[in-house]
Amino acid sequence: MISAATKEKVEALASAFPQRRSGLMPALHLIQQESGYISPEATVFLSQVFELSRAQIHETITFYHMFRTRPAGRFIFQVCTNVSCMLRGSEEIMQTLSEILGIQPGETTPDGQFTLQETECLAACGAAPVVQLNEEYLEHVTCRQIRELIAELRKES
Numbered sequence: 001m002i003s004a005a006t007k008e009k010v011e012a013l014a015s016a017f018p019q020r021r022s023g024l025m026p027a028l029h030l031i032q033q034e035s036g037y038i039s040p041e042a043t044v045f046l047s048q049v050f051e052l053s054r055a056q057i058h059e060t061i062t063f064y065h066m067f068r069t070r071p072a073g074r075f076i077f078q079v080c081t082n083v084s085c086m087l088r089g090s091e092e093i094m095q096t097l098s099e100i101l102g103i104q105p106g107e108t109t110p111d112g113q114f115t116l117q118e119t120e121c122l123a124a125c126g127a128a129p130v131v132q133l134n135e136e137y138l139e140h141v142t143c144r145q146i147r148e149l150i151a152e153l154r155k156e157s
């Protein structure tokens with residue numbers, strides 16, 4: 001459900017540009033920040049505000065890997081698997097996460113706490129391998145750090 005405050009901000013974004021559609025990307029970020037994903041209800045709302053078809057909204061959401069169409073866990077691990085990270089062990093990192101969490105990339109744990117995703121280059125290649133945990137980058141990450149981190153996060157949840 002989109003709050004009244006977010007709806008108001010989205011309307012303001014659409015009005016801020018000569019072409020209403022130019023405000024779509026920041027609007028998608030706003031909605032995902034609030035709801036965790038872009039729901040079918042949000043797609044309908046956005047199509048009305050930006051005067052675009054639902055298919056056009058859906059195309060935009062699915063083109064960019066940072067937008068989700070399904071609810072995600074409280075902790076979202078995104079493992080970069082591009083060249084620099086791959087050469088520095090990202091496959092092992094992904095395998096460790098997958099084993100500890102008991103899920104495959106693209107899945108969320110049944111308790112709704114953890115989501116695991118593969119992602120494209122996070123633009124921090126010099127710090128490979130890189131994992132993004134929610135908004136934070138984990139740089140030069142090791143499998144041991146991942147194990148310790150998950151143990152800590154499980155205590156929090």
Ligand code: FES
Nearest residue numbers: 080085122124125
């Ligand atoms: S290749 Fe992983 S951050 Fe660029």
